[in-house]
Amino acid sequence: MASITLDGLAHAYRPDPRGPQDYALKEINHVWRQGGAYALLGPSGCGKTTLLNIISGLVVPTRGKILFDDRDVTRLPTEARNIAQVFQFPVVYDTMTVRENLAFPLKNRRMPREAIARRVEEIASRLDLTSVLDRKASNLTADAKQKISLGRGLVREDVAAILFDEPLTVIDPHLKWQLRSSLKELHRALDLTMIYVTHDQTEALTFADTVVVMHDGAVVQTGTPEELFERPAHTFVGHFIGSPGMNVLPAKVEGRTAHVGDVAIALDRGYSALPRGERIELGVRPEFATLAAPGTGLPVKVTRIEDIGRARIARIEISGNPAAAMVPEELSLDGDSAGLTLDPRQIHIYADGVLVPGEAASREGAV
Amino acid sequence: MTLELDHVSLSVRGAPFIKDVSLRLERGSLNVLLGATLAGKTSLMRLMAGLDAPTTGRVRMEGRDVTGVSVKKRSVAMVYQQFINYPSLTVYENIASPLRVAGLRKAEIEERVLSAAKLLKLDPYLQRTPLALSGGQQQRTAIARALVKRADLVLLDEPLANLDYKLREELREELPRIFASTGAVFVYATTEPTEALLLGGHTATLLEGAVTQFGPTAEVYRRPANLPTARVFSDPPLNALRVTKQAHTVLMENGTVLPASGALAQVPNGVYTIGVRAHHLGVEDVATAERTLAGNGLIRLGATIAVTEVTGSESFLHMDMGAERLTALVPGVRRLEPGAPVEVLIDPRRILLFDAEGQAIAPARDAAAA
Amino acid sequence: MDKPVNNRAWLLVAPVFLIVAFSAILPIMTVVNYSVQDTFGNNQFFWNGLGWFQELLDPSTELGGRFLDALWRNLLFSAIILAIEVPLGILVALSMPREGWKVAATLVIMALPLLIPWNVVGTIWQVFARADIGLAGWAINALGIDYNYTGDPLAAWITIVVMDVWHWTSLVALLCYAGLKSIPDAYYQAARIDGASRWAIFTTIQLPKMKRVLLIAVLLRFMDSFMIYTEPFVLTGGGPGNATTFLSIDLVKIALGQFDLGKAAAMSLVYNLIVLALCWVFYTVMTNAGTERRHEENPA
Structure with missing residues (x-):
């Protein structure tokens, strides 16, 4: 059990990094609290795997330190750190039974035989593997194999953290739900630090209490799923989280009004001191943009309506800028023109991609 | 071109892989095969392509019986889950390769490659090699190569499974438009109900080698004919x-x-x-x-x-x-x-x-x- | 899996049938013809029925005893070189570099012995191991060990075994190396996290993943060593005495040395059958291992 501290960590794969462009991982300071459920979310090549490998000890960082509690483990090899890892593709020892697989890490650490047997039974029952304990691991389904990989981490009582590297990649959608739920249940029951690396926002948001979003080697936002959803600190976060992502429209902002092309949008906050010369954009999530009959709200052009089963999503154009909005169940449209209503509290203004806080509503602003 | 499977079954060493499947896929249509891993999606596609011959039943193209006719004589293109491109050729040459094999004139090749590249937004990358591209662009290249042949039947076997979530979303949105611009029969295998809904067209739900229902996607989703269909076509689980x-x-x-x-x-x-x-x-x-x-x-x-x-x-x-x-x-x-x-x-x-x-x-x- | 039927395929296979007919079937028929006859030269043949076969399979006769001795020598030789080359090949494969320019260099060096023709290998070792002028032979004697492969059966055997190991261990090593390369990194990482020792990594990950290539390596080395001819023929000529007279060498002695075409024909047929039978055993073992594998990777 431990908290994990990343202290000024940075990594470059080339030996003599010059500028920031040489760094696969730019400076990062972060504390993974003991017992937390974290997700590390970002697209391919954003540096999340590098960071994971630094934590697990497969990569020694170019700069900075990594601490388990107060112990500096920066240069310790993998086996000397108390971590377990579940990989993208299931790793099981083919020749062994499930029982032998689960016992393997304990056997290697020379634990007494009865203690091993007890621990293996306990973990197997937690993971619903009891019925297959004596079967060859290689003949099981992908999700059972992933459970075995996880089990090999859980049997060790000294494990401080479990790292998951896109563990649901090869699992069918139906089983993903089950496996994800059992992960959450295990997290609650065992009070372990879990770090889950993925490019899939749904997995990250549903699994983690705190999500760390990475882009281009740097952390762009750390927060709870609600924070990431309601107040994306960067247009990248807005775009990357949410399906479809946040609508980001080029805008001109004057005080409490934004102009997108020739459409004026009222804002909840004032923006009198926006930096000059920077790219100003307005961001609003499709979930807070609702389509209405023509004449209501802002005039928009509907290009297509997608039916995703539980909802309908309209692809629209606001002054020629593509955007997405929700279609209420009862609304039916003839032709391609419609109205759009936005929730003013959920409209954000970005300068060069970074969230501008804005001045609060006038009553509070007077304080 | 229409593709018709008439009571098609496939057994390998006595083990049934495909059980009595009858489907009629219309010209210019997008058809989704939805089912879990091992439900028989790939087996069914191989039968459609002519890579395997069915144990019983007939396969007809445009009414003509093609059961047992080799894949080479059929007009078929395929896209796989892995990004399969020629690593040493440029994107342009990759897309052009089936046309060079077919011995088309240079001007014709150029015209077709450029239009396919435009459709898949690959025009800025034509002179690069595939390994210098992102996963999404690599798969776009593979899809362009499948389209450029103007095959009657285009089979896509979980083409987005190896892509990042966001790239998947992007391509998923574009695919129906890309498919609509050609006249081929498209068959698209996926494990994800959401993907089927977004693609639209028709959906066949597969369970253990059998088709449980086939019809317009939204209708199969809203009015599943039986419990297995409702279960297969549900995410989160029914x-x-x-x-x-x-x-x-x-x-x-x-x-x-x-x-x-x-x-x-x-x-x-x-x-x-x-x-x-x-x-x-x-x-x-x-x-x-x-x-x-x-x-x-x-x-x-x-x-x-x-x-x-x-x-x-x-x-x-x-x-x-x-x-x-x-x-x-x-x-x-x-x-x-x-x-x-x-x-x-x-x-x-x-x-x-x-x-x-x-x-x-x-x-x-x-x-x-x- | 069923393949589309196309009768034109037969046309394409026809040339192969013709070549096989002339290169294999006709010569074998000639051998069968010889095996039931006896000859005293002058191209005159006499009917002998199954006489040679009876003699061959009866160890109390001169021919039968000789055949059995040579067969045992062959089996012993195959067993010894498998026992050495397989573990040694694995060991070499394990210690080969995984990446960088060293990989190419190692591969080239490893491939060298495989590129040398059999008779040249024999000649190299014949000179190399000679007690008077050969570097190895002279050096061993200089150490005070009495070594002479032309006079001492044990020395002859050791020389042939060492020669074969030198010639063929690379093959086993290269096959194993290919097997090792196919193991994803995640397995090694997982093993490190599980605290596995070097030996445990070998037995639980590397060996199981190498199983299939090892099977191929064992098959190739067994078949090849069982039919060994050129190298010992060049090196020892089957001697000293009959110490290194393997079946193939004996066969040539009878056929060309004594011109006993009938005996030799009968012997080569039996030899051939033994090789075929062993081939079949290996083939069955291998395809069985293969189908198990295919069920795991269910194609549906």
Whole structure:
């Protein structure tokens, strides 16, 4: 059990990094609290795997330190750190039974035989593997194999953290739900630090209490799923989280009004001191943009309506800028023109991609 | 071109892989094969392509029997889950390769490659090699190569499975438009119900080598003909409850007795399965339910929270009801503690009802609107 | 899996049938013809029925005893070189570099012995191991060990075994190396996290993943060593005495040395049958291992 501290960590794969462009991982300071459920979310090549490998000890960082509690483990090899890892593709020892697989890490650490047997039974029952304990691991389904990989981490009582590297990649959608739920249940029951690396926002948001979003080697936002959803600190976060992502429209902002092309949008906050010369954009999530009959709200052009089963999503154009909005169940449209209503509290203004806080509503602003 | 599978079966060393499949895929249509891993999607595609010959049954193209005709003589293109390109050739040459094999004139090749590249937004990368591209662009190259042949039949076997979530979303959005611009029969295999819904077209749901239903995608989703179809075409998993109807009451497996309402009021006595999709389940804490929901015709069931998952805009609530696990998708952030007792609310107008054999009972008209 | 039927395929296979007919079937028929006759030269043949076969399979006769001795020598030789080359090959494969320019260099060096023709290998070792002028032979004697492969059966055997190991261990090593390369990194990482020792990594990950290539390596080395001819023929000529007279060498002695075409024909047929039978055993073992594998990777 431990908290994990990343202290000024940075990594470059080339030996003599010059500028920031040489760094696969730019400076990062972060504390993974003991017992937390974290997700590390970002697209391919954003540096999340590098960071994971630094934590697990497969990569020694170019700069900075990594601490388990107060112990500096920066240069310790993998086996000397108390971590377990579940990989993208299931790793099981083919020749062994499930029982032998689960016992393997304990056997290697020379634990007494009865203690091993007890621990293996306990973990197997937690993971619903009891019925297959004596079967060859290689003949099981992908999700059972992933459970075995996880089990090999859980049997060790000294494990401080479990790292998951896109563990649901090869699992069918139906089983993903089950496996994800059992992960959450295990997290609650065992009070372990879990770090889950993925490019899939749904997995990250549903699994983690705190999500760390990475882009281009740097952390762009750390927060709870609600924070990431309601107040994306960067247009990248807005775009990357949410399906479809946040609508980001080029805008001109004057005080409490934004102009997108020739459409004026009222804002909840004032923006009198926006930096000059920077790219100003307005961001609003499709979930807070609702389509209405023509004449209501802002005039928009509907290009297509997608039916995703539980909802309908309209692809629209606001002054020629593509955007997405929700279609209420009862609304039916003839032709391609419609109205759009936005929730003013959920409209954000970005300068060069970074969230501008804005001045609060006038009553509070007077304080 | 139409492609017709007529009672096609495939067995390998006695083990059935495809069981009596009949499908008719129309010219210019997009057809989704939806099913879990090992459901038979790839086997079915290989039969369509002519890579394998069926054990029994016939395959017809444009009415002509092509059973046993080799893949080389059919006009077929395929895209796989792995990004398969020639690593040493440029994107341009990769896309042009099937045309060079076919011995087309230079001007014709150039015209076709450029138009395919434009369609797939590859024009800026034509002189690069595939390995210098992102995964999304590599798969775009493979798709362009499949399209440029102007094959009658284009098979895509989970083409987006190896892509990042966001890239997947982007391509998924473009594919229907790309497909619509050609006249071929497209067949698209996927494990993901959401993907099938987004692609539209027609969907065939597959379970253990058999097609459980085939029809327009939205219709298969809204009016599944049987319980297996509803289960395959549901993400999160379908909530299925077995009930027994007796006179004017409905007996749940956990012992709860409810008055029969909605579709259940109109069916004869017997055993049924109620299917409810996650977003049709309501969840309230017990007090709120008592206060506000008395007598509004909803089915109410007691359950306890097992796990909650919050996505920021929605919450997935996993609940235990006896031995059953129910999943609800509710709007907003709802952090309910595990172990908390809740009331699960089911609108009888929004249920899917199946008889003891799993066949759908024609739904009440209201349910279709949801 | 069923393949589309196309009768034109037969046309394409026809040339192969013709070549096989002339290169294999006709010569074998000639051998069968010889095996039931006896000759005293002058191209005159006499009917002998199954006489040679009876003699061959009866160890109390001169021919039968000789055949059995040579067969045992062959089996012993195959067993010894498998026992050495397989573990040694694995060991070499394990210690080969995984990446960088060293990989190419190692591969080239490893491939060298495989590129040398059999008779040249024999000649190299014949000179190399000579007690008077050969570097190895002279050096061993200089150490005070009495070593002479032309006079001492044990020394002859050791020389042939060492020669074969030098010639063929690379093959086993290269096959194993290919097997090792196919193991994803995640397995090694997982093993490190599980605290596995070097030996445990070998037995639980590397060996199981190498199983299939090892089977191929064992098959190739067994078949090849069982039919060994050129190298010992060049090196020892089957001697000293009959110490290194393997079946193939004996066969040539009878056929060309004594011109006993009938005996030799009968012997080569039996030899051929033994090789075929062993081939079949290996083939069955291998395809069985193969189908198990295919069920795991269910194609549906």
